Amino acid sequence: MTEAPSKGLVLVVEDERPIADLVRMYLSRDGFGVHVEHDGTAGLAAARRVRPVACILDIALPGMEGTEIVRRMREDGDWTPVIFLTARDDEVDRIIGLEMGADDYVTKPFSPRELVTRVKALLRRAAGPQEGRVRTLGPVTLDPGRRQVTVDGRLLALTPTEFDLLGHLLGRPGRVFTREELLAGVWGYASHAGTRTVDVHVAQVRAKLGGAASLIRTVRGVGYTADA
Template structure:
């Protein structure tokens, strides 16, 4: 187990990666940006660190000894821990990526990757998790979204959303009736635009709909274009 950087101003990031050169590189770049970093090299230690340290974000390799990254994320979400999660994977396989997102991940990066890009993704994810400037509560039928409290409810019952799911729903609710393309949503919510990544949008929309239950129809698919929330 590696000790965390304790004098960082931006919070502690947990990195669970069994390839030590990669883990050291990620730690170096995050530390340069003012983050504290805790590195673990196997799944069980990673889960224990997530529960013990309550980091501001987790970077989880999918292929780990003992317990893979998706299982760590699943157990965190089962515990009610919605800390933002970015998956690292050497497998450029859409099934693996979608599985990770369906288990509550917020983003993924495929190896080999740029450490600078990974740090940028972490910073963007934390900005989203911190929330926008105070804004009015948005209400549409049984759905209510409070940007200041980052809270969502349906018929008064709270919904547990990841940071990315919340931002996606908030963006759609910001302009009811407006159709957003997948590329627009990817750029606005994830902070980057790539046609290859638009499947990520579809997976997160599906997850939000699943959590909305009977209100899922509020998010409408516009075939060949993207999504909108009907006014």
């Protein structure tokens, strides 16, 4: 079922219908359009068809798991922001989800208001500032206005969270950020995933930077810095 969007259309893929209805109600109250599917295969088809502004995906879905939906979206070059909504509280499952390209996750039971807040925060990050200083460090150039990162002129495909994490580090080269500071500055709220979320996203950004990965340096026992 799809409702006319005002703030944009959010895709919700959740096989527990009462939870799906609850999420739809809170998103709708906040002005979002909502499209709901109850199995993974239909969810992936909907992601390709309705072009949502964000996706909320359960991990344990019939037909196709949420992690597989994200993997296929990213393979298609679809970098729509994704939040996992899951009953799994195992760190391995959370990390796998983030490594597949998800931006955040919420563990059941959850606050519907918090979930909506996270969707709005993620969309603000995805939109980014309309203008801003272009930042260059070594072969890496980050353009906030265009939401683009290049390495030696090669355009990188980054999730909204990966882009903002790199931008945060490049904004103050040489400054060492603790993991807690990066959580607050990039995610904008206390993440239940904890500081491990930062580590996973840094690893993802490094992998995409390729030969320029050494620009992001780990400061043992403290956090991370961007340094040429």
